[in-house]
Amino acid sequence: TQTVSQSDAHVTVFEGDSVELRCNYSYGGSIYLSWYIQHHGHGLQFLLKYYSGNPVVQGVNGFEAEFSKSDSSFHLRKASVHWSDSAVYFCAVRESSGSWQLIFGSGTQLTVMP
């Protein structure tokens, strides 16, 4: 069974700080990994995804994520956050074969203080 773990329920930083939101998964086969963002009162929006190739993938608005097979991780980073980045961030994983189902982590609430 695949699982996705986001160990930090809440992260608070100041505007201009860098941030890393952590995501760890447990699955032995080939998988797709992705990050979604949810602003308050809205649905989720796609940020970025990884399947193969360069382990560092770029997303929208300056976000990037790095895949590490040895650590079973897919952490999301941003070098300099803006107050508008305040939102809930979800990591998701899907097997490359079999079920189409995306398994979501429980989310990390990022709060950016002015």
Place this chain on the structure above:
Amino acid sequence: EAAVTQSPRNKVAVTGGKVTLSCNQTNNHNNMYWYRQDTGHGLRLIHYSYGAGSTEKGDIPDGYKASRPSQENFSLILELATPSQTSVYFCASGDPGTSAETLYFGSGTRLTVL
């Protein structure tokens, strides 16, 4: 741009009543999904569909039915609503033809069952 529209945005129902949540997508995507979002649980998959006429059970299908009468429309039906079904419900569509399916979400329906 991809568009997924949910209706209603908010719904108050009584225990034992029938509730229908509607979802329409203009993306021409084959796959559609219904999730519920509860604090501490992230998103959990209720039902999904591979195309018109198909419905499949997700992780938590009990108490829910789904209907996919056309490519564009996917409904979630609560025949006998219970207070435990109070939640925020999200519909999503996705294209399985891509190597790593990106999901497009609606803005959600907040359902309260009294």
